[in-house]
Amino acid sequence: MAVEAIQPDVRSVPEVDDRSLGIVGAGKFGTTLARAAIAAGYDVAISGSGAADDIALTVDVLAPGARAATTEEVVRDSEVIVLAVPTHRFRELPRDLFAGKILVDAMNYWEPVDGDDPELEGAAEGTSTVVQARFPSARVVKSLNQLGYHQLEEHRRPDGASDRIAVGAAGDDRRAVDAVMRLVDRLGFDPVDAGTLENGRVLEPDGSPVAVTYSADELAKLVSP
Amino acid sequence: MPTHFEFGLDTFLPITVDESGNSITGDQVIRNAVEEAVLAETVGIDSFNIGEHYRTEFMDSASHVVLAAIASRTERIRLGTAVTVLSTQDPVRLYTDFATLDAVSNGRAQLVVGRGSLTDSFPLFGFDLADYEELFEEKLDLLVRLLRRQPVTWSGKFRSPLTNQFVSPPIPEGRIPTWVGVGGSPQSVVRAARFGLPLMLAVIAGRPERFAPYVELYKRALEQEGQPALPIGLHSLGFVAETDEEALEIQWPFYKEQFDWAARERGWRPPTYEQFLAEVDHGSMYVGSPETVANRIAGAVRALSLSRFDLLYALGRIPHEQRLATIELYGREVIPRVRELLAASTDLVVAGG
Numbered sequence: 001m002a003v004e005a006i007q008p009d010v011r012s013v014p015e016v017d018d019r020s021l022g023i024v025g026a027g028k029f030g031t032t033l034a035r036a037a038i039a040a041g042y043d044v045a046i047s048g049s050g051a052a053d054d055i056a057l058t059v060d061v062l063a064p065g066a067r068a069a070t071t072e073e074v075v076r077d078s079e080v081i082v083l084a085v086p087t088h089r090f091r092e093l094p095r096d097l098f099a100g101k102i103l104v105d106a107m108n109y110w111e112p113v114d115g116d117d118p119e120l121e122g123a124a125e126g127t128s129t130v131v132q133a134r135f136p137s138a139r140v141v142k143s144l145n146q147l148g149y150h151q152l153e154e155h156r157r158p159d160g161a162s163d164r165i166a167v168g169a170a171g172d173d174r175r176a177v178d179a180v181m182r183l184v185d186r187l188g189f190d191p192v193d194a195g196t197l198e199n200g201r202v203l204e205p206d207g208s209p210v211a212v213t214y215s216a217d218e219l220a221k222l223v224s225p
Numbered sequence: 226m227p228t229h230f231e232f233g234l235d236t237f238l239p240i241t242v243d244e245s246g247n248s249i250t251g252d253q254v255i256r257n258a259v260e261e262a263v264l265a266e267t268v269g270i271d272s273f274n275i276g277e278h279y280r281t282e283f284m285d286s287a288s289h290v291v292l293a294a295i296a297s298r299t300e301r302i303r304l305g306t307a308v309t310v311l312s313t314q315d316p317v318r319l320y321t322d323f324a325t326l327d328a329v330s331n332g333r334a335q336l337v338v339g340r341g342s343l344t345d346s347f348p349l350f351g352f353d354l355a356d357y358e359e360l361f362e363e364k365l366d367l368l369v370r371l372l373r374r375q376p377v378t379w380s381g382k383f384r385s386p387l388t389n390q391f392v393s394p395p396i397p398e399g400r401i402p403t404w405v406g407v408g409g410s411p412q413s414v415v416r417a418a419r420f421g422l423p424l425m426l427a428v429i430a431g432r433p434e435r436f437a438p439y440v441e442l443y444k445r446a447l448e449q450e451g452q453p454a455l456p457i458g459l460h461s462l463g464f465v466a467e468t469d470e471e472a473l474e475i476q477w478p479f480y481k482e483q484f485d486w487a488a489r490e491r492g493w494r495p496p497t498y499e500q501f502l503a504e505v506d507h508g509s510m511y512v513g514s515p516e517t518v519a520n521r522i523a524g525a526v527r528a529l530s531l532s533r534f535d536l537l538y539a540l541g542r543i544p545h546e547q548r549l550a551t552i553e554l555y556g557r558e559v560i561p562r563v564r565e566l567l568a569a570s571t572d573l574v575v576a577g578g
Contacts, residue, residue, distance in 0.1 A: 028409040048412070049358075057449060058411040061442040088354050112490055115344045115354035149409070150431040 019043060021183065022078030024071050024093070025085040026055040029106065032149040033082060033187075034063035036156055040186040045078060047071040049085075049092075075101060080179055082106050082144060083131070087114045091134060098138035102176040104183075105131045106144040108205050126201030128170070141171035141180045142200035155213060156188025166190040166219035170200030190216035194223040226530055227456065230567060232522075232560045233272035233535040234265050234552065235307035235460055238284035238291070242542045249545075254284045255291060257545045262295040264549055266302035268556025272335065274307035274535060279345040289322040296330035305335035307460060307535060308406035308427070312360040313346040315384060316368035317392055324394045327401055337425045337460075338365065339406030340413070356383070362416070365405070369420055373398050404458060407439070414439050418446030418455075425458040426529070428509050429537075433459065433525040440529050458533030459525055462540050463511030465518050465554040466547075472513045477501055479541030480510070511536060515558035522559065523566035534563075 021037045023030045026048040037044045044066040048055040052068045059068040075081060075097055082104040083090060090107065105128045109120040120127045128142035146167055147155070157164040167189040171177040181191035194203055202223050214222070238258050240248050249257075262273040273295060275288035285291075292304040304326065309319065319336075327334035340361050347354045363381040370377045371392055380386035404425040405417035417424045424443050426436050440457055447455060466472035480501055488495040504510040511518045522534055536555060539548045 026411065028411065031411055055412075057446055058415060058442060061445055062411055062438050086357075088357075112343055112345075115347060150435060153435065154431075 018079065020045070020078050020080075022074040022081035023047070023066075024074055024081060024083050026058060026068075027084065027086070029149045029152070030082075030084040031058065031062040032152050033084060033106075033144070034059070034066040036152060036187050037183075038063060038065040039156075040188065042186075043067075045069045045074045047074045049089075071097070080104065080183060087120070087127075088117065090131060093135075095135060096137050098135050101138055102173075102179055103131075103135060103138040103140050104144055104180055105140055105142045107131070108145050110205055123201075125198040126170075126204060128197050128200045132172075132197060139171070139173040139176040140197060141169055141173070141176050142194070142197060142203055143167060143169035143180050143184060146203055151213065152187075158188065159185065164188070164190050164215075165213040166192045166216040168192045168194035168200075168203045168219055168223050170194035170197055170203060170223075172197045190219075192216055192219045192223060194219075199223065226527070226570075227532040229532060230526065230564065231271040231303075231458075231533045232555075232563065233274055233303070233305075233533065234261075234270055234555070235274045235276065235535045235537040236261070236285070237276035237278055237537070239542060240282050240284065241544050241548070243544060244546070248542065251284045257548075258284075258291055259294050259298065261545070261548055261552055262302065262304075263298050264552050265556060266299040268553055269560065270302060270552070270556045272303035272305055272535070274305040274335075274337065276307050277310045277341065277346075278343065279349050280343070289326050292326055292334070293329055296326065296333065299330075301333075303333045303335050304330055305402075306337050307537070308337040308339035308341060308425070310341035310346050311338040311364050311368065312340050312357060313350045313352050314364065316364050316371060317384075317387075319368060320371040320392055321394075323401055324392075324396050327396055328394055332400065334400075335402040335404075337404045337406045338368065339408070339425075339427070342408055342427075358412075359383075365416070365420060368403070369422070372396075372401060372403060406460070409436075409439070411439070411442060414443050415446045418443055418452060419450050421447075421450070421452045421455070423456045423458065423532075425460060425533070425535075427460045429460075429462055430504065430509050432507055433461070433509060434528045436529055456532035457530060458535060459529060459531050460535045460537060461509045461511055461525070463518060463536045464539050464543070465511075465513070465515055465551045465559055467514065467554070469513040469517050472517075473502075473505065475543065475547055476510075476512050476540065479539075479543050483541040510540075515554050515562060518555075519559045519562035519566060522563045523570070526563070526567060527570060 019042050021042045021044050023034055023046040026046050034044045034046050046066050047069050052070055056068045059066050080102045084106050087107045087109050109127045123130045132140040155165050167184045169177050169180045184191040238254050243249050265273050276285045278285055288306050323334045367379055376389040376391045377387050404423045406425045407413040408427045464472050464476040485495045505512045511521050538551050
């Protein structure tokens with residue numbers, strides 16, 4: 001139809017690449033990621049569950065150069081946002097908060113730590129599909145969940161380093177996956193396309209790559225459907 | 226850099242094995258722990274601290290009862306927790322238990338309160354994990370009030386209010402040293418500073434040095450809150466034997482068993498021997514001869530400006546006899562050697578002006 005013909009093909013529009021990164025969650029993972037992103041040249045805004053002032057000192061000491069903000073400000077100012085809140089709390093965020101934004105689901109579900117969560121426990125297509133269902137207007141990519149926060153700190157390497165390790169990214173929005181893979185690369189890891197969001201379940205704690213360091217080749221084999 | 230140091234032992238009262246490798250009964254584990262604490266006092270260890278878990282492999286669900294039994298057999302060693310899961314305790318009951326322990330032990334009770342890394346106590350005692358943060362904040366507030374000045378007038382969300390309430394037995398302010406246990410959450414570090422309570426870092430993997438930013442955060446937060454400088458402690462894992470080889474040989478199979486279980490539960494890949502050695506070499510496993518372990522502890526004390534170091538001794542189902550042997554070496558050889566090393570480094574600082 002004519003109306004459709006004049007619509008721009010969104011797939012041909014390059015993803016905004018402005019080196020800004022939003023992080024929702026100022027815990028040990030969020031602050032470690034903020035530090036890594038600052039080192040990689042990103043402009044980082046990070047939020048906790050309340051006012052920016054509540055985390056100002058924490059951010060100043062643990063991630064100097066990052067900006068403490070409210071979650072609303074983080075979302076407003078960033079195209080790529082990493083969700084790094086405790087897994088049992090992501091449902092406290094509004095459903096449309098991340099409309100149109102790339103949302104990196106860096107959470108893992110561990111029953112002993114997160115408590116019994118029947119929806120996540122029974123998520124046959126992976127916990128990130130539950131996150132996508134919770135935030136239907138967000139472009140969810142599962143990534144950065146494989147590494148513990150100290151691994152994130154200690155294993156970052158420049159491109160081409162022989163001991164550089166791999167980090168997978170899985171999502172249904174391919175341009176969003178590309179953008180997250182660029183982020184992973186700049187943070188100091190070899191990005192590996194792990195396929196669809198559903199396939200992202202291979203990156204979960206009951207798959208083998210969590211808390212283990214793999215080369216890109218090894219990880220690519222593990223995530224191939 | 227602190228000049229006064231305390232060295233303690235922590236245990237979760239794990240089910241251990243006998244000499245033929247069979248698990249012993251839980252009640253025997255509890256009686257063995259009393260014997261281990263009595264030995265700890267004999268060899269000059271400063272404190273004996275018991276965890277709080279609700280799982281089949283740990284017998285530490287009622288630490289104050291075990292600590293009271295130890296109190297009646299000892300005279301000097303401090304008796305505490307590592308950690309008390311405050312989020313799911315009633316602060317009034319916790320106060321009565323430990324004020325009573327303080328009385329029977331003649332002033333030796335202490336506490337480390339935390340949120341705990343496991344969440345078994347939430348469903349067990351009817352709490353909602355979604356209230357995790359709020360529960361800890363509210364209960365810490367009430368506990369601190371009870372410990373600092375009575376009568377207490379208080380109201381909160383999770384228990385009935387108190388009006389001009391005295392809770393017996395009375396104790397003077399500061400009588401029960403109460404530390405906040407932190408596993409790496411920056412907000413918990415800031416909270417400890419806000420309440421003016423000393424900080425106990427629980428570091429069970431990786432280099433202790435990577436917690437230096439948390440120490441900095443704690444110090445800055447204390448300043449911001451107008452609080453005085455307060456001590457910082459570290460809880461890590463370890464095992465001491467006569468030689469490095471013997472210590473590694475005894476600890477490794479039990480370390481492996483423990484982490485194989487955790488790996489199955491959490492979906493991790495089980496640790497390799499090389500990873501274990503890396504933890505022993507520069508991570509959070511203080512395993513080896515007395516000299517090796519003393520050097521590693523002294524290094525951590527310097528790196529994090531610690532005043533207190535607690536060793537969770539003999540990880541896993543290591544038999545009672547070997548637990549006793551490690552306590553003996555820790556008390557008689559490791560601790561005096563750490564004090565010597567730290568005194569030497571303090572002298573260097575002084576000499577260097």
